[in-house]
Amino acid sequence: MKVNSPVSAAVVTQAQPAQPVTVTAVKNDGVSATTNNTVTNNVVANDVAVQEALKQKQQYQAETETMGLLWMRTSAEYRALAYQGYNVAMNAVKMAVTDPSHQRKPLAIVLDADETVVDNTKLMGESIVNGNGSFDAPWWRQAVHQGKSQAMPGAVEFLNEVHKQGVEIFYVSNRYAPVNLDVTIQNFKELGFPSVDKDHVLLFEKDSDKQPRFDMIAKKYYVIVYMGDNAGDFPIGTKGKTPAERNSIIDAHKEDFGTTFVVFPNPAYGSWVSALAKGYQNLSPEEQKQINNQYLQQ
Numbered sequence: 001m002k003v004n005s006p007v008s009a010a011v012v013t014q015a016q017p018a019q020p021v022t023v024t025a026v027k028n029d030g031v032s033a034t035t036n037n038t039v040t041n042n043v044v045a046n047d048v049a050v051q052e053a054l055k056q057k058q059q060y061q062a063e064t065e066t067m068g069l070l071w072m073r074t075s076a077e078y079r080a081l082a083y084q085g086y087n088v089a090m091n092a093v094k095m096a097v098t099d100p101s102h103q104r105k106p107l108a109i110v111l112d113a114d115e116t117v118v119d120n121t122k123l124m125g126e127s128i129v130n131g132n133g134s135f136d137a138p139w140w141r142q143a144v145h146q147g148k149s150q151a152m153p154g155a156v157e158f159l160n161e162v163h164k165q166g167v168e169i170f171y172v173s174n175r176y177a178p179v180n181l182d183v184t185i186q187n188f189k190e191l192g193f194p195s196v197d198k199d200h201v202l203l204f205e206k207d208s209d210k211q212p213r214f215d216m217i218a219k220k221y222y223v224i225v226y227m228g229d230n231a232g233d234f235p236i237g238t239k240g241k242t243p244a245e246r247n248s249i250i251d252a253h254k255e256d257f258g259t260t261f262v263v264f265p266n267p268a269y270g271s272w273v274s275a276l277a278k279g280y281q282n283l284s285p286e287e288q289k290q291i292n293n294q295y296l297q298q
Contacts, residue, residue, distance in 0.1 A: 060285040064292070066128060068267030072121045078265065079153050085262045086158035089225045092259065096224045097165050108221035109162055110214065112228035113173035113184070114143075115266045117155040117193065123148060124268065144180050147187045152264075156192045163194035168221060170200050172213050172233070177203035209239045229266035243275050243295070 072078050093109065096102050114120055120143045143149045162169055171193075175184055181203050188196040202213045214235045217223060231238040231246055236253050238246045250257075257263060274280055277291050 056285070060288065064288075065268050069121060069125055069128070072115075072266070072268060073125055081265055082152050083154045085227065085264050086154045088258060089227055089262045090158060090161060092225045093162055093165055093167055096222070097167065102222050102224075105220065105222040106168060107166070107224055108168040108170060108217060109224050110170045110172055110217055110226045112230065112233040113171050113175065113188075114149075115152075115229040115268075116227055116233070116264050117152055117159065117171075118143075118188075118191070119150045119152045121268070122150065144175065144187065145183050147183070147190055149187060149191070151191045151193075159193050159195075167224065168200070169193075169195040170202060170217050171196075172202045172210050172217075174204040174208050174210070174232075177205045211235060211237070211239075223260075225260055225262055227262045227264070229264040230270045230272075232271050234261050238271070241275065243272070246272075246275060 089109065093107075096107055111117060123143050159169060171188070173184070175181075181198065181201065184203065185196055185198070185201055188201065202217075210232060214223075214226075218235075226234050228234060231250065234253075234256075236249050238249050241249065253261070276295065277283065280288065280291065283291070
């Protein structure tokens with residue numbers, strides 16, 4: 001998931017400081033100067049209030065997802081599912097490499113980055129404990145720009161084995177390219193990932209829908225498997241859909257999961273959250289709680 005500016009799956013854009021309002025002063029008029037200071041102070045106060053309200057929303061949402069994040073951080077089951085995902089994908093790769101019917105096109109795999117091969121859960125957890133919310137910008141800057149993300153268990157071995165098999169690897173992520181491309185490439189290299197360059201690391205530029213990037217890859221390559229933690233990481237058209245519509249699409253592709261689609265669990269964040277209601281992440285905690293309770297009782 002991702003994504004900092006514009007909004008990605010994992011980041012909520014913070015309110016930008018407003019510019020001070022300038023009031024034209026009349027010469028020798030103390031009233032105008034006082035008015036200018038009053039308006040400026042009001043703008044600053046309002047801006048602080050907006051930022052504090054946003055922070056509270058982020059923290060509330062983060063705290064409601066604490067158990068999911070704790071499960072990702074501590075459970076043997078989450079670790080096992082990561083290994084299972086890579087094993088399923090590796091079996092598909094080995095079968096494709098020995099299948100002569102695929103030789104008309106070079107082979108490739110397509111995968112998301114965050115919470116698919118890159119683990120950001122430690123930084124998200126620290127952000128929650130510090131009261132900043134799991135979607136606050138500081139953890140994202142640390143993850144991407146300070147290279148503090150970790151590889152998921154089994155990811156480095158899996159990716160290098162795929163590379164050894166002669167299969168191309170495409171990292172299709174909704175990190176925002178103009179800000180994150182160079183540091184993402186550097187971080188992936190430091191983690192030991194292969195096939196890391198601007199031809200293989202395809203980040204979000206103009207459209208967060210990954211389908212155009214999928215189509216571009218599929219024109220030249222036979223894609224063995226797609227891998228990700230979000231329904232949007234697969235070429236099935238779930239962007240902007242409601243939970244019911246997303247589930248219906250998944251049902252229509254049920255035979256693809258475990259064969260050409262490999263899903264990694266992520267109960268902490270993703271499009272499943274924003275799909276709950278229009279503008280869900282900008283709603284008040286009370287409004288979010290009401291929506292959550294409605295779904296829990298369905």
